[in-house]
Amino acid sequence: MANENLIRxxxxxxxxxxRFKTEYIxxxxxxxxxxxxxxxxxxxxxxxxxxWKAEIEAELEKLPQSKTVQDVIHLFSKMxxxxxxxxxxxxxxxxxxxxxxxLSESVEEESxxxxxxxxxxxxxxxxxxxxxxxxxxxEILGLRDEEIICSSVPPYCIPLGNKVYEWLVNEFQNSxxxxxxxxxxxxxxxxxxxxxxxxxxAMKHKWTGVLLPGFQFNQLDGCIDKTQIAIKLDxxxxxxxxxxxxxxxxxxxxxxxxxxxxxxxxxxxRDDFLDRISTITEARARECKDTEEADQQHVPxxxxxxxxxxxxxxxxxxxxxxxxxxQIFRIATLGSAVQISADGKQFMADNSxxxxxxxxxxxxxxxxxx
Numbered sequence: 001m002a003n004e005n006l007i008r009x010x011x012x013x014x015x016x017x018x019r020f021k022t023e024y025i026x027x028x029x030x031x032x033x034x035x036x037x038x039x040x041x042x043x044x045x046x047x048x049x050x051x052w053k054a055e056i057e058a059e060l061e062k063l064p065q066s067k068t069v070q071d072v073i074h075l076f077s078k079m080x081x082x083x084x085x086x087x088x089x090x091x092x093x094x095x096x097x098x099x100x101x102x103l104s105e106s107v108e109e110e111s112x113x114x115x116x117x118x119x120x121x122x123x124x125x126x127x128x129x130x131x132x133x134x135x136x137x138x139e140i141l142g143l144r145d146e147e148i149i150c151s152s153v154p155p156y157c158i159p160l161g162n163k164v165y166e167w168l169v170n171e172f173q174n175s176x177x178x179x180x181x182x183x184x185x186x187x188x189x190x191x192x193x194x195x196x197x198x199x200x201x202a203m204k205h206k207w208t209g210v211l212l213p214g215f216q217f218n219q220l221d222g223c224i225d226k227t228q229i230a231i232k233l234d235x236x237x238x239x240x241x242x243x244x245x246x247x248x249x250x251x252x253x254x255x256x257x258x259x260x261x262x263x264x265x266x267x268x269x270r271d272d273f274l275d276r277i278s279t280i281t282e283a284r285a286r287e288c289k290d291t292e293e294a295d296q297q298h299v300p301x302x303x304x305x306x307x308x309x310x311x312x313x314x315x316x317x318x319x320x321x322x323x324x325x326x327q328i329f330r331i332a333t334l335g336s337a338v339q340i341s342a343d344g345k346q347f348m349a350d351n352s353x354x355x356x357x358x359x360x361x362x363x364x365x366x367x368x369x370x
Contacts, residue, residue: 003103006059010100012052013093019046020086043089044080053079056096068102071095115176117256119143120205121150122196123182124189128152129284130212130233131182133276140269141249142258149177172199178255179207181224184215188222197222208248213281233277245270313347313362320345328363 020043026035043049053076060069075092079085119138123131135153149171150156151164158167171177179200187193200207201223209230211217220226231248235241246266253260261269310318317340321328324343331339337356340347340363348355 003059003063003107006056006063007100007103007107009052009056009059010096010103013096016043016049016052017089017093019043019049020089021046025083040084041086042080043085068095068099072099113176115174117147117176118171118178119148119252119256120171120175120177120179120196121148121153121156121182122179122187122193122200123150123152124184124186124193125152126186126190127182127184127212129280130184130277133273133280134180134182134210136276137269137273138252141252141261143252143256147256168196168199172203172205177203177205179205181207181209182212183209183220183230184212185219187212187215188219194222197224208251213277233274234281241274242270245273311362311365313359314365316347317342317359317362317366328366330360330363 020041022039023042024037024039026037057073057076060073063069072092072095075088075095078088079092082088121131121134131150132153135148135150135156138148145155148156151158158164177200179196181187181197199205207224207228209220209224209228211220211230211232211234213234215232217226217230217232220230229244231244232241235244249261249266249270252258317328320342328340328342331341333339337348337351337353338360339356340359347359
């Protein structure tokens with residue numbers, strides 16, 4: 001790629017600087033005394049310096065003539081014509097550093113332009129309901145199939161026959177990605193999601209944070225800039241939420257060169273999207289409540305079908321209790337282990353705490369079973 005050779009040469013500057021050597025020059029010779037030897041730093045006759053200089057000058061001829069380029073050429077011409085060359089070289093190094101940074105930024109921009117631009121949705125598979133709603137909004141904005149990557153939503157998922165991690169690595173390395181993080185508790189519990197976050201940071205891809213309902217800003221973690229503005233889908237300030245979504249829409253239209261949408265159409269689509277998010281949140285809340293109630297209402301019982309699967313100790317207690325008055329006693333005496341008995345039968349083989357715990361557990365099982 002253009003300018004890469006010049007960038008490589010500029011990166012060699014610190015090594016070239018080490019090739020300076022000290023020489024001496026005599027100034028006058030007082031009567032009866034040796035000449036005064038004054039040291040100075042020089043490099044202009046060094047073979048590696050001369051080759052490096054010639055290669056840089058050849059590369060500079062390929063560039064448009066800017067002030068920085070002219071300054072570098074001028075400083076090279078001064079080397080060897082002054083008493084001490086180290087101060088001139090320091091100026092040269094500074095100019096080359098600025099030039100190298102400018103060229104590197106240009107190379108990175110060219111590299112991004114050569115890569116396909118895509119929107120990558122990093123999420124937990126447990127949040128697929130919310131993610132499908134986000135994908136639906138992207139489709140309405142006009143993004144094409146090949147511009148969206150979302151592993152949980154066909155047709156934007158990993159193609160058949162591909163190996164998951166190899167395919168993802170290829171996308172992160174060879175595409176210019178804009179990553180959307182769908183942050184949630186499940187996101188941070190997913191190793192795959194955190195790997196995607198790390199890859200985004202390492203490859204310096206652009207990202208936008210979307211906090212799913214129930215997730216708070218103070219829960220953000222990992223290799224992201226937590227001060228970067230994000231979108232919270234259950235933001236209590238509805239006006240701010242709508243404004244952030246509109247900002248995001250405008251950004252994507254510009255970034256992906258999408259067809260503009262009328263304000264009235266956008267407001268309707270945006271509100272439909274928020275209604276869908278609310279519906280999903282409410283459905284999740286109902287499901288969670290139903291599960292909790294079912295857990296509370298479920299009391300395990302022992303029936304005829306369970307005969308043969310009851311542990312030995314509870315079975316003994318049931319048999320002896322049935323033969324008597326149906327009562328099982330838990331007898332606690334100060335200074336002694338708790339005793340378990342039924343129909344006058346003491347079940348403990350000895351008075352140890354271990355034996356007491358064994359039969360207390362058996363009684364607790366019966367109590368739990370009702």
